[in-house]
Amino acid sequence: MRRREETSASRAHTAARRGRLPPTLPTYRRDLARSLNKQGGRLHDRGRDEEALAAIEEAVGINRELAHADPAFCRDLANSLNTQSTVLSRLNDPGHHEKALAAIEEAVTIRRQLANARPDEFRPNLAKSLNRLAGRLNDRGHHEEALAAIEEAVGINRELAHADPAFCRDLANSLDTQSTVLSRLGRRAEAQAAENEADRIRKYLAAVGPDAFCRNPANSLNTHCERRHEKRES
Numbered sequence: 001m002r003r004r005e006e007t008s009a010s011r012a013h014t015a016a017r018r019g020r021l022p023p024t025l026p027t028y029r030r031d032l033a034r035s036l037n038k039q040g041g042r043l044h045d046r047g048r049d050e051e052a053l054a055a056i057e058e059a060v061g062i063n064r065e066l067a068h069a070d071p072a073f074c075r076d077l078a079n080s081l082n083t084q085s086t087v088l089s090r091l092n093d094p095g096h097h098e099k100a101l102a103a104i105e106e107a108v109t110i111r112r113q114l115a116n117a118r119p120d121e122f123r124p125n126l127a128k129s130l131n132r133l134a135g136r137l138n139d140r141g142h143h144e145e146a147l148a149a150i151e152e153a154v155g156i157n158r159e160l161a162h163a164d165p166a167f168c169r170d171l172a173n174s175l176d177t178q179s180t181v182l183s184r185l186g187r188r189a190e191a192q193a194a195e196n197e198a199d200r201i202r203k204y205l206a207a208v209g210p211d212a213f214c215r216n217p218a219n220s221l222n223t224h225c226e227r228r229h230e231k232r233e234s
Contacts, residue, residue, distance in 0.1 A: 026066055030076060033062040037080045044087050053091070056084045060103075074110050075122075081107040082129060089136065101136045108133050108149075124170065127156040131174050134181060143184050150178045154194075172201040 040056035043049070059080040066073035081103045088100035108129045115122040134150035137143070153174040160167035175198035182191035 026070065026073075029062050029066060030073060033059040033066070033076060033080060036062070037076075037083055040083055040087060044083075044090065049087055049090050052087045053084075056080060056087055060084050075114060078107045078110040078114070078125070078129070081110070082132065085132060085136065089139075097136075097140065101133075101140060104129060104133045104136050123156055124160060124167065127153045127160070127170060127174065130156070131177050134177050138177075138181050138184060143181060146181045147178075147185065150174060150181050154178050168201050168205060172198040172205075175201070 036055045036059035040052045040059065043052035043055060060077070063073060063077040063080050067077040085100045085103035085107065088096045088103060091097075108126070111122055111126040111129050115126040130149045130153035134146045134153065137146035137149060154171070157167055157171040157174045161171045175194045179191045179194040179198065182188075182194060
């Protein structure tokens with residue numbers, strides 16, 4: 001019931017944005033696209049993927065027009081492409097799967113450009129998109145390309161986790177994907193090593209608890225991650 005109410009509220013919010021301001025204003029169209037993106041995500045969570053796709057494709061179209069006129073909107077375009085790729089990948093149609101791959105490839109290209117200009121702000125999102133890209137490539141049988149993408153994601157997340165232990169969860173997620181890709185390539189020992197490292201990170205995160213980072217942002221988790229990294233590279 002709660003999820004149904006959230007979806008209804010999302011639709012009402014989107015409809016309200018459609019009627020609030022003249023549709024030619026960039027700020028109006030940006031806010032409408034963001035509402036559509038959220039609506040698409042909620043519909044996707046409920047398994048209503050065809051409706052989700054309609055919402056997210058409208059969001060992508062709006063954001064593409066905005067980004068073409070003003071690069072400041074590229075962030076929103078990348079966000080909506082990420083959601084579009086996720087929704088398309090759930091639909092049982094090979095054509096949709098190809099579109100899902102194209103969407104996440106475009107998101108990676110945009111986020112790489114943003115990260116090159118402002119790494120502190122955009123590298124985490126680039127790593128997330130690379131992780132998704134690796135999954136899509138792996139599903140399509142492009143295992144070597146998938147490995148290149150996920151190794152880049154692991155590298156970014158490892159650097160981020162060394163500086164801020166809050167990113168260790170992202171590192172564990174990318175290690176999981178790396179393990180899956182390595183397994184498909186028949187590199188079992190390396191796949192197992194990546195899986196083991198992800199498990200160790202999650203066990204440590206469970207042990208320190210959710211409040212550990214708030215109490216002491218430079219706590220022993222950072223040292224723990226660094227020592228794991230040193231051991232792995234030795």
